[in-house]
């Protein structure tokens with residue numbers, strides 16, 4: 273085929289599609305991680321180098337190209353953990369993801385149950401499509417497998433990271449002690465405390481599934497798409513987690529199922545909040 277750029281054949285088209293696909297996959301790997309800021313820096317650096325080349329600024333262009341070579345090695349050293357994790361993700365068989373998801377689901381649900389039984393407050397956000405990197409950056413970075421004792425230890429009273437939220441990415445705990453955006457205190461959720469409003473707030477701004485254990489009531493709930501779901505028992509929690517997170521076939525933005533009472537309440541003036549039909553949390557001034 274003849275184009276303004278000359279002769280283009282099937283191989284060229286295939287080549288372009290593959291390169292675009294690889295660039296996009298590379299972008300997906302770094303987005304939401306600390307590497308994204310470095311990537312921006314590299315793009316600025318490359319831009320300056322290109323301008324220096326075009327304008328014939330020989331010395332600057334020479335220095336930048338030398339620095340680029342050294343920088344490439346520095347990047348590999350600096351981002352060795354991220355690179356390893358990314359390569360592992362690329363090479364991991366799909367079946368292992370599913371099996372791992374099942375284990376994580378069970379551990380997560382069991383940890384929630386134990387925290388609820390002991391009335392230990394907890395806040396856990398599970399990342400889906402929207403990267404939670406900016407919220408993870410407000411806390412302490414971790415890289416740990418999800419396990420019942422680990423989650424219990426994180427939220428134990430007096431534990432250094434028990435304040436704030438924990439963030440899960442896939443099967444890993446990636447941050448703890450994170451600050452989530454608070455839902456504005458007006459309207460439906462004004463009676464709730466800050467833990468619940470932080471859960472609702474984050475779920476409003478992202479597609480994360482946010483789990484809350486109430487310290488006061490020992491209840492387990494899910495906030496999704498700016499709505500706080502009803503109290504859940506262990507079986508219901510597992511079911512919701514399977515549907516919302518660990519069963520990838522289901523559309524990501526599917527809402528938390530409502531109880532018949534909730535649906536009835538949604539037609540009432542104080543609205544769409546499941547809060548109006550459930551046991552109430554403590555009143556706030």
Ligand SMILES: Nc1ncnc2c1ncn2[C@@H]1O[C@H](COP(=O)(O)OP(=O)(O)OP(=O)(O)O)[C@@H](O)[C@H]1O
Pocket residue numbers: 393394395434435436437450451452453454464465466467468469470485486487488489553
């Ligand atoms: N913006 C926030 N991001 C993450 N965690 C928060 C945020 N604000 C408060 N928290 C957590 O919530 C805790 C306070 O919970 P508070 O008692 O005010 O809320 P609550 O919704 O009534 O929860 P509970 O039913 O567990 O008492 C804090 O100690 C902190 O761990």
